[in-house]
Structures are given as structure tokens and as C-alpha cells.
Amino acid sequence: MSHHKQPGTEWADRHRQALTTRHTHEDVLTDRQFELLLEACSALPAPLDFEARFICLIAGRLGLRAGEIAHFQTAWVNWNRRTIRIPQHEPCQCGYCRRQAKQETTHNDDLSTTEALTSRWHPKTVASARLIPFDLSLRLELCVERFANRYDAFPRSRSTINRRVQAAADEANLSGRVYPHCLRATAASYHAYKGVAPVPLQALMGWSDLATA
Numbered sequence: 621m622s623h624h625k626q627p628g629t630e631w632a633d634r635h636r637q638a639l640t641t642r643h644t645h646e647d648v649l650t651d652r653q654f655e656l657l658l659e660a661c662s663a664l665p666a667p668l669d670f671e672a673r674f675i676c677l678i679a680g681r682l683g684l685r686a687g688e689i690a691h692f693q694t695a696w697v698n699w700n701r702r703t704i705r706i707p708q709h710e711p712c713q714c715g716y717c718r719r720q721a722k723q724e725t726t727h728n729d730d731l732s733t734t735e736a737l738t739s740r741w742h743p744k745t746v747a748s749a750r751l752i753p754f755d756l757s758l759r760l761e762l763c764v765e766r767f768a769n770r771y772d773a774f775p776r777s778r779s780t781i782n783r784r785v786q787a788a789a790d791e792a793n794l795s796g797r798v799y800p801h802c803l804r805a806t807a808a809s810y811h812a813y814k815g816v817a818p819v820p821l822q823a824l825m826g827w828s829d830l831a832t833a
């Protein structure tokens with residue numbers, strides 16, 4: 621059987637691929653589950669309560685990745701415009717960045733770990749550098765303000781972020797299906813449901829490919 625690739629089938633192929641590769645899609649939280657998760661954050665002992673709430677809100681409503689939350693700087697916040705700017709580069713030598721830099725050298729013989737580390741931290745892709753409005757709700761706005769006030773004490777590590785989300789999920793009895801990336805998928809689904817069109821949604825989420833939207 622000959623297979624002629626028509627321009628019209630390209631979209632269908634990509635769509636099919638997106639449907640079969642996006643496993644996190646199944647783990648999107650409903651509004652009710654998300655509220656239960658936030659409620660559960662408050663039941664955690666301080667300061668885990670606030671930390672978990674900030675992480676869940678900023679991942680589950682603004683779509684930030686765990687790596688972006690771990691490297692969050694208050695300088696990314698524009699208080700006048702109420703936006704968060706995810707930069708292309710943020711100088712960092714944390715354990716996670718050092719491991720990532722080392723891993724990069726295993727794929728490239730000409731690259732030293734020191735050189736690889738100079739580009740760390742950077743977000744997942746070029747498209748990930750983006751501007752995110754955080755005044756979408758009063759709840760989010762206040763949470764970002766509180767975070768800025770408590771910034772110095774906030775644990776900025778990838779593994780802590782995973783643990784806080786897990787603690788909130790356990791407390792809410794949602795365990796097994798809640799992790800930072802599924803919160804990001806929850807944010808995307810929330811905004812799509814609210815009627816945000818694919819192109820602005822792509823900009824908000826920092827997707828390289830419009831097919832994801």
C-alpha cells in the first residue's frame with residue numbers, strides 16, 4: 621500500500637502523536653481535586669504549609685515547571701505589571717544544575733563541565749523563556765506577594781518541590797497521581813477550559829510546539 625503524505629494528514633499525524641505521547645494528560649486534576657490539594661496544604665505543619673501552597677498554586681494555575689520554581693528569583697517579578705518573567709538564563713551552581721551540566725558533557729566530548737555549568741540554569745527550551753501574568757486571581761497575587769516576603773527562607777531545590785507536592789497530595793488523599801508536571805498540565809487544561817486560545821496558551825505555558833496546545 622502506497623502512502624502519500626498529503627498536507628492535510630500532517631495535522632492528524634501530529635495530533636495522534638500528541639494524544640499518544642502526553643501521558644500526563646490523564647493526571648490533570650479537576651477543579652475539585654485542585655481545591656482539595658490546596659486545602660490539604662494548610663493542614664501541613666509550618667512552614668511546609670505555605671511552601672506547598674505556593675508550589676501548588678504557581679504550578680497548578682500558572683504552569684511553572686519544578687525547575688523554574690526551584691530557580692525562582694524575586695527579581696523575576698515585575699510588581700507594577702504583575703508579571704513573572706522566566707528568563708533565558710539565571711546563573712546557578714546548585715546540585716541540580718551541576719548534575720545537569722555533567723550529564724550534558726556525556727553527550728558532547730568538546731564540552732567541559734565548567735563550560736556546561738556557565739549556561740546553567742536555563743529553562744527547558746528557548747520557548748520556555750516567557751512572561752506570565754500572576755494577577756489572574758487575588759489568591760495567586762497574594763501568594764506571590766507572601767512568597768516574596770518569605771523568599772530567603774524558601775527551600776529552592778528540585779527534590780524539596782517534589783516532596784512538598786507529595787506531602788500535600790498525601791494529606792488530600794490524592795496520592796499516586798499528583799506530581800509537579802501534572803500540576804503544570806492542570807494549569808494548561810484550566811486555561812484552555814477558561815477559553816484561552818491555543819496561541820496565547822502556548823505563550824503562557826512556554827511550549828515550543830503549537831501541537832501541544
Ligand SMILES: [Zn+2]
Nearest residue numbers: 712714717741
Ligand atoms: Zn540551579
